Amino acid sequence: FIAVAATQAQGKTVVGGAKELRVKETDRIKAIVSELKKMGADIKEKEDGFIVEGPSKLKGAVCESYNDHRIAMSLAVAALLAEGKTVIKNSECIDISFPGFEKILQNLI
Known part of the structure; x- marks a missing residue:
């Protein structure tokens, strides 16, 4: 969720020291960077995290969850x-x- 929030924050957000995210259900760093780029985010992958320049105007896209519940919820x-x-x-x-x-999210709309 930090990456998504960073897309809306003013200025540069740098996340580092998170190398362990590469060995979870999926490589979460690579996954969130790839999918948020599809949505128009200015985000770059680092070895141990990512850098986001915000704010970004996100646009709808077809995104992959990588069968990872945390990636899917963030997206x-x-x-x-x-x-x-x-x-x-x-x-x-x-x-x-x-x-x-999903039901809770629908109630927010």
């Missing part, structure tokens, strides 16, 4: 901020850690 929040439709492939993986997340 769902980004979709709320984006202009246009966002499709998150395999978003049902969210149920692993947060059953009912």
Whole structure:
């Protein structure tokens, strides 16, 4: 979620010391950088994190969840901020850690 929030913050956000995110369900650094770039974020991958220049006007995109519940939830929040439709492939993986997340998100709209 930090990467998504950083897309809306003014100025540069630098996240480092997070190398362990590369060995979770997926390489979460690579995944979130790749998918937020698709949505128009100014984000760059580092070995141990990422750099975001904000704010970015996000746009809808077809995004991959990488079957990672945290990536999918982050992208769902980004979709709320984006202009246009966002499709998150395999978003049902969210149920692993947060059953009912989609319904709660729908109530925010």
